[in-house]
Amino acid sequence: MIRLPDPPTRALVRGTWLILSLGAALIASVIFLAAGAPAWSLWGAGVLAILLVAGRARPRLRRSAYGAWRRVCGGLGRRAGVILERTAFAIVAVVGWAGGDMKRRPEPVDSGWRPRSTLQAGAYTSSGPAPEPDSSTGWLRSLLAWGRRSGHGWVWALVPVLALQRLIRPSARRALDGRNYTLY
Secondary structure, three states, rough: OOOOOHHHHHHHHHHHHHHHHHHHHHHHHHHHHOOOOOOHHHHHHHHHHHHOOOOOHHHHHOOOOOOOHHHHHHHHHHHHHHHHHHHHHHHHHHHHHHOOOOOOOOOOOOOOOOOOOOHHHHHOOOOOOOOOOOOOHHHHHHHHHHHHHHHOOOOOHHHHHHHHHHOOOOOOOOOOOOOOOOOO
C-alpha cells in the first residue's frame, strides 16, 4: 500500500497543502462554471489564494490537513488493492470459464511419447525440476514471453492489473529471524 510518512517532513506538509489547495480551487472553478458564473476562473483563483494564505497563517491547519489526507489515502489504497485483486481473479475466472484450459488454441491430441533406446548412465541429466527462466530479463518479460509462446494471450489483460496492484500493495519482504534454529 502507498503510505505517507509519519511524522512528515516540512516540505511534504507544504506540498500536500499546495496540492489540496489546487484541487479545491479546481473543484470551485468547475462548480462556478456549472453555475454559470461569468468569471468562474477568478473564483477558483480566489479560493486558491484564500487557502494558501490560510495555510501560511496557520501551520497547524496544514499539518491537520496532511493527517486527514494520510488517513484518506490509506483507506483508498486498501480499497483499491481489494478492487484490483478481485479484477485479477475475475480475469482468470472468465478466461477459465470461457476457455477451460485457458489456452487460445487447443492442444494436439497426440501425447508426444515416442519409444527410445536407453542411454549411457552419464548422459542422463537431473530428474529434478527444469531450471527457472533467466531472471535477468525480469518477471514481466518472462511472463509475456510465456504467454506468447504457449498461446495464453489472456496474460496481456492481466499484466496491467498486476502492475497496479504491486504499486498499491507492494509485497512485504520480511527478514528472517537470525535466532531461528531448526534441527533436521
